[in-house]
Structures are given as C-alpha cells and as structure tokens.
Amino acid sequence: MASVNSFPIEGGCNCKAVRYRMESSPIFVHCCHCRWCQRETGASFALNAMIEADRVTNIGLEPEVVNTPSESGLGQKIARCPKCRIAVWSNYAGSGPVVKFVRVGTLDNPDLLLPDIHIFTQSKQPWVVIQSGAPSVPEYYEREKYWPAESLARRQKILPAIEAYQAALKRGA
DSSP states (O other): OOOEEEEEEEOOOOTTSSSSEEEEESSSSEOOOOOOHHHHTTSEEEEEEEEGGGGGEEEESOEEEEEOOOOSSOOOOEEEEEEEEEEEEEEETTGGGGGGEEEEEEEEEEEEEEEOOEEEEEGOOOOOOOOOOOOOSOOOOOOOOOOOOOHHHHHOOOHHHHHHHHHHHTTOO
C-alpha cells in the first residue's frame, strides 16, 4: 500500500549483488495468472510493477540480460543477477527498454505494492482466491478502463520512445 511518500524504494536479488531503486510509484501493477508466467516463475502468478526504465536506478552490480521466449512469440529480456540468477525485472517486446516490469517480490518491502489488476484469471490456479472487489479479467484488459488518469498521462509521455523502439524492430535495427 504505497503512497507518494513511500518512494523511492529499493530492492534486489537474494545475494544483494544486484540492487536497484524505484524512484517513483509504478505506472500500474499486474498480477498475471497466465500459464506462461506460472511456468516462468515456478509459482501461481507473476506480480510485476510497470515503471519507466529511467525511474529505476541501478545501485549495485549490473544485471545480466537474458533473452527468453514468451507466449507472444516476440520474446522478453529478463534482467537476472549474474551471481545468484534471481530475476529482478523484465522488458517485454511491446515497450522494449522503455518500461521495466519490476518483480515486486524482489523489493525490500514487497508489501508496498498491491496488484492493481489480476489478468489472465481464466488460467489461474483454482485454489488462488482473488480478493472480492479486486479488478480482474479473464485475459487482458483495456488500459483506458482500468488505469488511473495519472498512469495514462505517464504512458503518453513515453509513447514516442515506445513507438520509436517498435519502428526500429520493424526495420530490423
């Protein structure tokens, strides 16, 4: 239950070699229940805080980026500690290096960031109970329907960089 006063907040891997600081609140927090995330994490879901990459400061060892297949077929880049191999964030093909999906469980105080939405609940583990009233959708969602105005405004600011990244991908750069 983060507030504006909660930030910056820090996190990192198990061995403390990779450390980072989230300088502000995230844009939005997804709790993804898709089978791909279940397989990738070895858990029932993945809890990721979407944040502009320039709002995440590296304060430790540089993570190793591992190209990993994804269900979309476009892949993702997972930043892992080169020593203990813990994943600290991902960059998905849709927004590339512009947005980091920080693994909430790697925060020093992960209790600060609750999910804003549960996605792909059609494939959630049957014993997982989503809190009554929590936003949830069977697959993905319409951003404008769920994101607060501030998050939509933040996305608008980084949209040119995301579009440039996508255009470069199409050109094969």
